[in-house]
Amino acid sequence: MKDTAITQIAIIVDDIDKYAAAWAKVFKLETPKWFLTDGRDKAHTKYEGKDTDARAKLAFIQAKNITIELIEPVGEGSVWMEHLKKHGPSVHHIAMDAPDMRQTIAMLGLPVSQTGDYTGGCYAYLRGEKLLGVDIELLHDDVK
Amino acid sequence: MKDTAITQIAIIVDDIDKYAAAWAKVFKLETPKWFLTDGRDKAHTKYEGKDTDARAKLAFIQAKNITIELIEPVGEGSVWMEHLKKHGPSVHHIAMDAPDMRQTIAMLGLPVSQTGDYTGGCYAYLRGEKLLGVDIELLHDDVK
Numbered sequence: 001m002k003d004t005a006i007t008q009i010a011i012i013v014d015d016i017d018k019y020a021a022a023w024a025k026v027f028k029l030e031t032p033k034w035f036l037t038d039g040r041d042k043a044h045t046k047y048e049g050k051d052t053d054a055r056a057k058l059a060f061i062q063a064k065n066i067t068i069e070l071i072e073p074v075g076e077g078s079v080w081m082e083h084l085k086k087h088g089p090s091v092h093h094i095a096m097d098a099p100d101m102r103q104t105i106a107m108l109g110l111p112v113s114q115t116g117d118y119t120g121g122c123y124a125y126l127r128g129e130k131l132l133g134v135d136i137e138l139l140h141d142d143v144k
Numbered sequence: 145m146k147d148t149a150i151t152q153i154a155i156i157v158d159d160i161d162k163y164a165a166a167w168a169k170v171f172k173l174e175t176p177k178w179f180l181t182d183g184r185d186k187a188h189t190k191y192e193g194k195d196t197d198a199r200a201k202l203a204f205i206q207a208k209n210i211t212i213e214l215i216e217p218v219g220e221g222s223v224w225m226e227h228l229k230k231h232g233p234s235v236h237h238i239a240m241d242a243p244d245m246r247q248t249i250a251m252l253g254l255p256v257s258q259t260g261d262y263t264g265g266c267y268a269y270l271r272g273e274k275l276l277g278v279d280i281e282l283l284h285d286d287v288k
Binding site: 001002003004005006009011012013019022023026027028029061062063064065066068070087089090091094107108109110128129131132133134 | 145146147148149150153155156157163166167170171172173205206207208209210212214231233234235238251252253254272273275276277278
């Protein structure tokens with residue numbers, strides 16, 4: 001863990017425009033722009049092992065040592081929407097790089113809730129909420 | 145924000161022994177030891193502006209770029225217990241250094257929910273949950 005960087009803290013929100021504007025106002029930033037994640041054809045999103053059309057709006061705020069990610073779920077069938085319905089707007093996960101994702105998943109031993117691709121990489125969410133108090137995201141950038 | 149480090153991610157838990165053991169097991173660490181925060185005479189803890197006897201058990205897990213803090217509330221009258229009762233075990237705040245705490249509080253413009261001292265410094269929790277999706281802790285180490 002001492003050698004592992006936490007790269008992102010992700011907050012699920014119900015209105016990304018509102019939260020992006022609030023972060024900008026409080027911390028005196030330019031309002032971060034959001035983008036919509038790819039559809040199923042490109043992102044290959046799987047939730048609980050099944051293909052899903054769920055997407056999300058994402059916005060990123062760069063701090064010195066970590067990125068804060070705002071996520072607004074779009075559509076049903078994702079851990080994003082699951083979290084929003086269960087908890088309301090709140091921190092959902094912390095992310096770390098996993099150069100060998102399969103090995104890391106096996107080593108950590110947490111259930112995989114959702115996987116997908118993005119331009120340049122792929123991710124897996126692990127269910128850590130009950131055991132650790134927070135879910136874990138593993139990120140693998142192809143370019144690294 | 146680009147020049148601001150997020151120094152801690154804090155998770156409120158209901159059983160610090162259980163969660164500390166879980167983090168250790170999942171991430172292959174030695175189980176972090178917890179300690180009890182000081183009582184009111186030393187910590188001068190104020191919750192919503194009033195003195196409180198509330199304390200907490202704290203354990204720290206060091207990642208490469210950030211510290212993960214586990215907090216188990218002890219006694220009534222704290223943001224820790226408030227969060228636990230409202231949300232159950234989950235992420236409560238992210239922390240950042242504030243060399244000039246009064247100025248930072250004024251600049252951010254968020255309500256102060258709790259303040260206190262610890263050996264070597266003091267802290268203030270700001271209510272960010274509704275606006276930002278997470279509370280903010282400001283830390284001021286005397287030694288810095």
